[in-house]
Amino acid sequence: MEKIKITIVDDHVLFSRSLSFLIGSFxxxxxxxxxxxxxxFIQSFAKPDIMPDIVLLDLNMPIMDGVETMKWLKANQPGLKVIALSVNDDEGTIIKMITNGAKGYLLKDTHPKTLYEALLVTHNKGFYYSDMVSELLVNQLVNTGNKVTLKEREVEFIKLACTEKTYKEIASGMCLSPKTIDGYRENLFQKLEIKTRIGLVLYAIKNKIVAVEK
Structure with a gap:
């Protein structure tokens, strides 16, 4: 059986080599x-030798970081499956990577068993978000079902929630008070059966409220 090809993009040599050794054991x-x-990494596409099936992409790197790299891949290699690697679980960073096409997000202290599962699931199903979001949110992303009817202002709020804006900035942009925005958020959480802003992003992707390359 042909092996699943992995590329690692990370500036920490020791971590990168250790990760290579670990993945090689699978x-x-x-x-x-x-x-x-x-x-x-992107320069390698000029003369591609072996195209990877999955890329493990570090977020904090010199010269060109993970977010900028992800934006380039979204525009130039949209079919490539990328799992972001990070030392933090900042919600804003996760949203940036997901809306730019990342298929997964793992912390660098992830257990080897979880890494193995993430690689396998990403290859077979196309995504892996269960480290950061609940199983319910993942199901919302991939399963079909009846769409919830949303008001125009709710859609506007969801689109803004998929950006880097804070809730306070969203309130200002919609000419509403922060308290009203809090109400929009809580009502949508209840209506869509989600618990986090990341859930809103996944819902928006699934229902094509925001455009993300597949």
């Missing part, structure tokens, strides 16, 4: 590339 996978920053 019988289904093979590391086919290691790059120290996003620019070095």
């Amino acid at each position: 019988k289904e996978f093979d590391v086919v590339g290691n790059y120290s920053n996003g620019k070095e």
